[in-house]
Amino acid sequence: MSYKIIFDTERMKHKHTGLYFFCKHLGLSLLKNQTTDAKLSLYYPDSIKKDFGDQVHYIKQKSLHKFWMPRFNNVDLWHSTYQLSSYFPSKGTKTKVLSTIHDLNFLKEGKSVQKEKYYLKKLQDNLDRADCIVAISKYVKNDLEQHCDLRGKPIHIVYNGNNIETEIVNQYHSAENNQHIRKQLLFTIGTVNHKKNFHVLPYLLVGNDLELVISGIVNEIGYDKYILSIAKELGVLDRVVITGPITEEEKYQYLSNCAMFVFPSIAEGFGLPVIEAMSFGKKVLLSTNTCLPEIGGEEAFFLDSTEKDYMINFGKFHIMNLINSTDRSSHIKKWAGQFSWDMAAKQYWNLYEEVLK
Structure with a gap:
């Protein structure tokens, strides 16, 4: 039948x-x-x-x-x-x-x-x-x-x-045309609104020279300006960029070249961008909210809190240690491969x- x-x-x-x-x-x-x-x-x-x-x-x-x-x-x-x-x-x-x-x-x-x-x-x-x-x-x-x-x-x-195929990862790892994206870069992508919690990310830039790129459609009026106002207050505005929507090619460039992928979401059913970043072997720093511990698993790093003081302290004393820690890209890719x-x-x-x- x-x-x-x-x-x-x-x-x-x-x-x-x-x-x-x-x-x-x-x-x-x-x-x-x-x-x-x-x-x-x-x-x-x-x-x-x-x-x-x-x-x-x-x-x-x-x-x-x-x-x-x-x-x-x-x-x-x-x-x-x-x-x-x-x-x-x-x-x-x-x-x-x-x-x-x-x-x-x-x-x-x-x-x-x-x-x-x-x-x-x-x-x-x-x-x-x-x-x-x-x-x-x-x-x-x-x-x-x-x-x-x-x-x-x-x-x-x-x-x-997982939206990212192995062939794409290999292509971008070997590409020479992505060098304009600095390696000392924190990257995140998603719908730009409060539930993604992106406004806590500028705090991670205090005490280091990292830059932050946030990509995705802004569907909450004024939220992008709120993020930038926090960055300005912290004196890191020149190191924060909110791109709006980007092409798949641009996303791959950022994922290939960032130092770490950050995702502090407070409301998430799966968190697909996390798996996309891990497909590139990238270290990911996640909140412990909702499904993210389940999806990031043992190959992810986690924030115990996303409160201001905790995040500033994390940026000053911990994030560079994580970025410079042992390369586990092959293990991270293997974890992502199960999706x-x-x-x-x-x-x-x-x-x-x-x-x-």
Whole structure:
């Protein structure tokens, strides 16, 4: 029997975000690693180019579908890729739903009690609609078990893959055109907002000559200026750059040439940039919040606190020791190698079959 499956890539309309890359890389790997007789279609925002090629069947996503979704009577499985999605098959259809849950960050962002209740209800409604629930880390699984009613449904854990391929790493390690990026550089990348906690990073520049580059889309008005105001107050403004969104090539250049990757996030479901940096053999300095100890593992360094005095002390007396410590790049790359989109895709195909049979 041939099944019809829809993979929801609606979140790809928000470029330079983790959900964009999740949908893109998992979608490509699902198409590449198909293990069952099924037709995989993509529910796709019509506003952007077709990243999956011309041989794939696309179903146009429309805003109207939030309120009235076509019945898709002949679809056997819908893979929802965003925990607060408003896009699902119409109730009353026989379409099964597999739902990937990335995080419950709205509980860690200082939102009002009313907003937290609203998002929790939205998430609960989506979990109730799901026949199969997937968490992207053990941390997210524990959060779901603590804050939601799973109605006895089991939670499967499928780790995200790694966007960086070995060939790319080798290419940038041997390239001669990246030397304009200084080696004494701290680098981070992600959506620039409070939950990423990037404003604590200028404190690490006190007592040393390191520079800091923060890349990513600024989606919280004024937060970038707040970071720079702290840098100015510390007298390190000339060593801090907020680039905004960068190309993949620029990201690889920074990852290849930075002295250390820093990621002090306080709300994270997986932390893909950490694995990307580790793919280059880079030492990573992380907060102990949420999933980061799980993802960074024994090859990461951790901040016991991100409070001002602790961070200043760390910059003055510890960070250069870490940067100049024994080279463990081969071990770090090996750790990153366990996260694979092909492996994730194969796990999802197994779950598709399990749900459908």
